[in-house]
Amino acid sequence: MSEHLPILIVVVPLSAALVVPLLGRRSSTAAHAVTLATLAATLVAASVALTRVLRTADGVWQYELGGWAPPWGIEYVLDPLSGGMSVLVASLALAAAIYAGPYLRTSGPDRIGLFDSLYLLLVAGLLGIVATGDLFNLYVFLEISSIAAYALLATGGDRAAVATFRYLLVGTVAASCYLLGIGYLYALTGTLNMTDLSARLAAADQPTATAVGVGLIVIGLAIKAAVFPFHGWLPDAYTYAPPPVTGFVAAVMTKVSAYALYRVLYFVLGAEPAAASALVFLGWAGVAAIVAGSWLALAQSDVRRMLAYSSVGQMGYIIFGFSLGSPIAIVGALFHVLNHALMKGCLFLVTGGIRWRTGLSSVAGFAGVGRRLPLSATAFAVAAVSMVGLPPTAGFFSKWYLLLGAFEAEAWLGVAALVGSSWLSAIYFFRVLERLFLGADESRPAPERRDLPFGMLAPALVLALVVLLLGLFHQPVVTHLLERALPPTVS
Amino acid sequence: MDLAARPLAAVLVSLLAATLLPLAGRRPALREAITFAAAGLKLALVASMLPAVLDGQAIESARLPLAAGLTLGFRADALGLLFALTASSLWLLTSLYSVGYLRAAAVPRQTAYYVSFAVCLSATVGIAFAANLLTFFVCYEVLTLATYPLVVHAQTAEARSAGRRYLVYTLGAGQVLLVAIVWTESVAPGADFTPGGFLAGRAEAGVLAAAFALFIVGCGVKAAIMPLHGWLPAAMVAPTPVSALLHAVAVVKAGAFGVVRIVGYVFGVDVLRATGADTVLIVAAAATILIASMRALGEDHLKRLLAYSTIGQLSYIVLGAALGSVAALTGAMFHIAGHGFMKITMFFCAGALHTQAHRDGVHGFDGLGRQMPVTMTAFAVGACGLAGVPLLAGFIAKWNLGVGALTAGDEIIVGVLVVSGLLNAAYFFPIIYDAFFKAPTTETADAREAPWPMALPLGVTAAVALVLGVAPSVGFRFFALARLAAESVVAGSGGLP
Numbered sequence: 001m002s003e004h005l006p007i008l009i010v011v012v013p014l015s016a017a018l019v020v021p022l023l024g025r026r027s028s029t030a031a032h033a034v035t036l037a038t039l040a041a042t043l044v045a046a047s048v049a050l051t052r053v054l055r056t057a058d059g060v061w062q063y064e065l066g067g068w069a070p071p072w073g074i075e076y077v078l079d080p081l082s083g084g085m086s087v088l089v090a091s092l093a094l095a096a097a098i099y100a101g102p103y104l105r106t107s108g109p110d111r112i113g114l115f116d117s118l119y120l121l122l123v124a125g126l127l128g129i130v131a132t133g134d135l136f137n138l139y140v141f142l143e144i145s146s147i148a149a150y151a152l153l154a155t156g157g158d159r160a161a162v163a164t165f166r167y168l169l170v171g172t173v174a175a176s177c178y179l180l181g182i183g184y185l186y187a188l189t190g191t192l193n194m195t196d197l198s199a200r201l202a203a204a205d206q207p208t209a210t211a212v213g214v215g216l217i218v219i220g221l222a223i224k225a226a227v228f229p230f231h232g233w234l235p236d237a238y239t240y241a242p243p244p245v246t247g248f249v250a251a252v253m254t255k256v257s258a259y260a261l262y263r264v265l266y267f268v269l270g271a272e273p274a275a276a277s278a279l280v281f282l283g284w285a286g287v288a289a290i291v292a293g294s295w296l297a298l299a300q301s302d303v304r305r306m307l308a309y310s311s312v313g314q315m316g317y318i319i320f321g322f323s324l325g326s327p328i329a330i331v332g333a334l335f336h337v338l339n340h341a342l343m344k345g346c347l348f349l350v351t352g353g354i355r356w357r358t359g360l361s362s363v364a365g366f367a368g369v370g371r372r373l374p375l376s377a378t379a380f381a382v383a384a385v386s387m388v389g390l391p392p393t394a395g396f397f398s399k400w401y402l403l404l405g406a407f408e409a410e411a412w413l414g415v416a417a418l419v420g421s422s423w424l425s426a427i428y429f430f431r432v433l434e435r436l437f438l439g440a441d442e443s444r445p446a447p448e449r450r451d452l453p454f455g456m457l458a459p460a461l462v463l464a465l466v467v468l469l470l471g472l473f474h475q476p477v478v479t480h481l482l483e484r485a486l487p488p489t490v491s
Numbered sequence: 492m493d494l495a496a497r498p499l500a501a502v503l504v505s506l507l508a509a510t511l512l513p514l515a516g517r518r519p520a521l522r523e524a525i526t527f528a529a530a531g532l533k534l535a536l537v538a539s540m541l542p543a544v545l546d547g548q549a550i551e552s553a554r555l556p557l558a559a560g561l562t563l564g565f566r567a568d569a570l571g572l573l574f575a576l577t578a579s580s581l582w583l584l585t586s587l588y589s590v591g592y593l594r595a596a597a598v599p600r601q602t603a604y605y606v607s608f609a610v611c612l613s614a615t616v617g618i619a620f621a622a623n624l625l626t627f628f629v630c631y632e633v634l635t636l637a638t639y640p641l642v643v644h645a646q647t648a649e650a651r652s653a654g655r656r657y658l659v660y661t662l663g664a665g666q667v668l669l670v671a672i673v674w675t676e677s678v679a680p681g682a683d684f685t686p687g688g689f690l691a692g693r694a695e696a697g698v699l700a701a702a703f704a705l706f707i708v709g710c711g712v713k714a715a716i717m718p719l720h721g722w723l724p725a726a727m728v729a730p731t732p733v734s735a736l737l738h739a740v741a742v743v744k745a746g747a748f749g750v751v752r753i754v755g756y757v758f759g760v761d762v763l764r765a766t767g768a769d770t771v772l773i774v775a776a777a778a779t780i781l782i783a784s785m786r787a788l789g790e791d792h793l794k795r796l797l798a799y800s801t802i803g804q805l806s807y808i809v810l811g812a813a814l815g816s817v818a819a820l821t822g823a824m825f826h827i828a829g830h831g832f833m834k835i836t837m838f839f840c841a842g843a844l845h846t847q848a849h850r851d852g853v854h855g856f857d858g859l860g861r862q863m864p865v866t867m868t869a870f871a872v873g874a875c876g877l878a879g880v881p882l883l884a885g886f887i888a889k890w891n892l893g894v895g896a897l898t899a900g901d902e903i904i905v906g907v908l909v910v911s912g913l914l915n916a917a918y919f920f921p922i923i924y925d926a927f928f929k930a931p932t933t934e935t936a937d938a939r940e941a942p943w944p945m946a947l948p949l950g951v952t953a954a955v956a957l958v959l960g961v962a963p964s965v966g967f968r969f970f971a972l973a974r975l976a977a978e979s980v981v982a983g984s985g986g987l988p
Contacts, residue, residue, distance in 0.1 A: 328559055331558065331559070385636065388662075390632050390635075390636060390662075390665075391628065391629035391632045391633060392629055392633060396629075396632075397557070400625075400669075400673070401558070401559070403669070403670070403673045404559070404673055404676060404677060407673055407674060407676075407677040408677060415670060415673075419666045419667075419669070419670055422666050422669075423662070423663060423666060426658065426662045427659075430655075430658055434643075434651060434654070434655070438643055438646050438651055438654075440646075472555060472563070473555075474557065474558070475555075475556045475557050475558055478557075478558035478559075479558060482558075483558070
C-alpha cells in the first residue's frame with residue numbers, strides 16, 4: 001500500500017468527492033464527517049510520504065502511474081519540494097474543513113454534500129498539481145482545481161457569483177495560455193514528462209519557439225498566481241466567497257500556482273535562456289506587486305478586501321525571491337510560501353468568523369470586536385504582526401532571508417520595496433488592530449463576550465500558534481526541507 | 492544554576508511570569524506575588540553574574556541556531572550587565588510603586604498592564620544581553636510591540652493618537668535599523684558584538700558612513716535624538732509607572748544603549764573617526780542637549796517637562812559614545828545607570844504628586860515640601876542630580892564626559908555641558924523653591940504624603956542617586972562595569988587611551 005502513496009494523496013480525496021454527495025442526500029453530518037476523515041487520511045499519507053522522501057539520500061520518489069514507465073506513462077514525483085507543498089496543502093485543507101463544520105450547519109448552502117464534494121475536488125486538484133511530474137497532467141489538475149474553486153467561490157451570494165464569473169473568464173484565458181505553451185514545447189520535443197523534456201529541449205535548438213512556449217506558460221501561471229499586473233480577478237473573488245473557502249483558497253491556491261512557476265522555471269527549464277528572461281520579468285513584476293499590493297490594501301475599508309490586496313503584495317515577495325535565484329533568496333521565498341499560507345489562512349478564517357458572528361467586515365465595524373471575541377482577535381493580532389514582518393513571528397524571518405538575498409544581489413529597489421511594504425502593512429494592520437482592541441464605545445454597555453464556536457476557533461488559534469513558534473524554531477524546517485528543495489542548478 | 496545558563500534564564504524569567512499572570516485572573520494578591528517573585532528572581536540572576544563579569548569574563552548561554560549560519564543568543568558582558576542591572580533593579584522598585592499607584596489611581600485592566608510590563612522587561616534584558624545584531628533587533632522590536640499596549644492603556648482618544656504616533660516612529664525606525672542590520676550581515680556574516688567593532692576594512696568609508704547613518708536613525712528614535720524625538724512627550728499619556736520605567740529607563744535606554752553598542756561593538760571608534768561620522772553625531776547630540784533643555788523650560792506639564800529633560804540627558808550618552816575616549820565612554824555608560832535612577836525618582840515623584848496632590852502642571856506646588864516631605868526631598872535630590880550637582884550620580888557622568896571632551900580637544904562640549912546644567916537648574920529649581928519656601932495654599936493644604944508602596948521606592952532611588960554620586964563603584968559596581976566596558980572598547984579599536 002505504502003509504495004502507492006504519491007498517487008494515493010490525490011486519489012483518496014478524488015474518490016471521496018464522488019461518494020460524499022451521495023452520502024449527503026441521506027445525512028449531511030455523515031457527509032461532512034467522511035470529508036474530514038478523508039482529509040485527515042490525506043494529511044497522514046502526505047506526511048508519511050514526505051518523511052520517506054526526506055529519509056532517502058537523493059530525496060526523490062518517482063512513481064509510475066499504472067506501471068507505465070515514463071516518458072510514455074504519467075509520472076508522479078515527490079521530492080522535498082512537492083512533498084512539503086502537499087503536506088502544507090493537506091494540513092490547511094483539514095484546518096479549513098474543520099472550520100467549515102459550524103459554518104455549514106448554520107449558514108452554508110442547502111446541499112452540504114455537494115459543497116464538501118467540490119471542496120474535496122479542489123483539494124485533489126491542488127495536490128495533483130503538486131505531485132505530478134508531467135506538464136499536461138499538471139494542466140488537467142489545474143483545471144480540476146480551478147473549476148471546483150469557481151463553483152465554491154460562487155456559493156457566497158450574488159456578488160460572489162459576479163466576481164467568480166470574472167475569475168472564470170480570466171482563469172480560462174490563463175489555462176489556455178498554459179496549454180498553448182506546453183503545446184509548443186511538446187511540438188519541439190515530443191514529450192510532456194518534466195525530466196525528459198528538460199533533457200530534450202536543449203537538443204531541439206529552436207530558441208524562438210521555445211521562448212514563445214515559455215512565455216505563454218509563464219503568463220498562464222502568473223495569472224493563476226495573481227502576480228501583479230495579472231491580479232485583477234483576486235480581490236473580488238476573495239471578498240465575497242464563503243469564509244471557509246476564502247480561508248483555504250487564499251492560503252494555498254495562489255501558492256500552488258507559484259510552486260508550479262518555480263517548478264517549471266527552475267527544474268524543467270533551468271538551462272533555458274528564455275526561463276532566465278522570464279525570471280527577470282517576474283522580478284520586476286514582483287517588486288511592482290509588493291508596492292502596488294500594499295498601497296492598494298491601504299485604501300480599502302473592508303477588511304476582506306484589505307487582506308486580498310495584501311495577498312497581491314505578499315505574492316510579490318515570493319515571486320521576487322524566486323527571481324533573485326540565489327539559495328538564500330529562494331529559501332526566503334519558499335519559507336514565505338509556508339508562512340503566508342499559515343498567516344493569511346488564519347487572518348481570513350478569523351475575519352470570516354467575525355463577519356459570521358457579528359455581520360461586520362469593515363475596518364470601522366471591527367471597533368471593540370476584540371472585547372466580544374478575545375481569542376479570535378488575539379489570533380488575528382499574531383498573524384497580523386507576522387504579516388507586517390515583526391519578530392519574533394515567522395513572517396519576520398522569511399522577510400529577513402529575502403532581504404539578505406536582495407542585498408546579496410544588490411537589488412536595491414527590491415530592498416526599498418520590502419521595507420516600504422512593511423511600513424505600509426504596519427499602517428493598515430495596526431489600523432485594524434487598534435479598532436479591534438481599543439475601539440470600544442465606553443459609553444455603551446459592553447456587549448456580551450461570546451467567542452467563535454470551538455470548531456471555528458481552534459483552527460485559527462493553531463495557525464496563529466504555529467506562526468509564533470515557527471519564527472524562533474524554524475531551523476529544522478529550513479535545513480531539512482527548504483534547503484533540499486533548491487533546484488540542482490542553484491544548490 | 493550553571494553560570495552559562497543565567498543570561499538566558501534572566502531573559503526568560505519575566506516571560507514566564509507573563510504567561511502565568513493571565514491565569515491569576517482577578518486575584519490581585521496572586522498577580523502581585525508573581526510579579527514580585529519574577530522581579531526578585533530576575534535581579535538575583537543578573538546580580539549573580541557580577542563577580543564573573545568584573546573578572547573580565549563574558550558569560551554566554553547556548554545559542555538557538557537559525558538557517559544560513561545565523562544564531563540567536565545571549566551573552567552577558569560588562570556593558571550588557573550594567574544595563575540589565577539597572578533595568579532589573581528598577582523593575583523590582585517599579586513593581587512596588589505600581590501596586591501603590593494603580594490602587595491609588597484606580598487604573599483598570601491591571602492584568603494586561605502587568606503582562607505587558609513583564610514582556611517589556613524580558614525584551615529589555617534581552618537587548619542588554621544580545622550577543623549579535625539579529626538578537627538585538629528581535630528583542631528591540633518585541634519591546635516596541637509590548638510597550639504599545641502600555642502607551643494606549645487609558646484607551647482614550649488622546650492615548651490612541653499617542654499610540655499611533657509611537658508606532659509610526661518606532662516601527663518606522665525599526666525597518667531602517669533592519670536594513671542596516673541586513674547590510675551588516677551581508678558584509679560580515681555571523682558576526683557577534685566585539686569590543687572595538689568588527690566592520691573595520693569590510694567596506695569603503697562612504698558605505699560605512701551611510702550604514703552608520705541608518706543605524707543611528709534606527710536607534711535614534713528610541714534614544715530620542717532630535718529631530719526623532721516627537722513620540723516621547725506624546726507617550727507621557729501612559730500611566731505614570733509606565734512613563735517611569737519604560738520612557739525614562741527601558742525604551743529610551745534601549746535606544747541609547749543601542750547607539751553605544753553600535754559605536755563601540757559594531758563599528759569601533761577608529762572606523763567612525765576615519766569616516767567623519769563621529770563629528771556629525773557629536774553635533775546632533777550637543778544640539779539635542781541644548782534644544783531639549785530649552786523646550787523643557789517652556790513646558791508647563793510636569794511629565795512632558797520630564798520627557799524633554801530625558802531627551803536632553805539621553806544625548807549625554809550618545810555624546811559620550813561619539814567622543815569615544817575611555818573617559819567619555821565610561822561617563823556615557825555610567826549615565827545609563829545614573830540617569831535611570833535619577834529620572835525614575837522624578838517620575839515616581841510626579842506620580843505621587845498626581846495621586847496625592849492632583850498636580851500635573853509645574854505650578855502650584857506651594858508648601859508641598861511640608862505636606863509631602865519624602866516625595867519633595869526625593870524630587871529635589873533627583874533634580875540636583877540631573878543638573879549635575881557634585882556628590883550626585885549626574886556629576887560623575889558629566890565630569891567624565893567633560894574630561895573626554897577635553898582629551899579629544901572639543902572644549903566647546905564642556906560649554907554645552909555647563910549650559911545644559913544651568914538650564915536644568917532653571918526649570919527644576921522654581922518647583923523646589925515653591926514646595927519648600929512658600930506657605931501651603933488652600934489647594935495644597937490637604938495633600939498627604941504618598942502611601943508607603945510609593946514613598947519607599949522613590950526614597951530608595953533617590954538614595955541610590957546620592958550613593959552613586961559619592962561612591963559610584965559600591966554595591967552593583969556600575970562605575971567599575973562602565974570603566975571595564977569602555978577600556979575593552981578602546982583597546983579593541985586601538986584608539987586613544
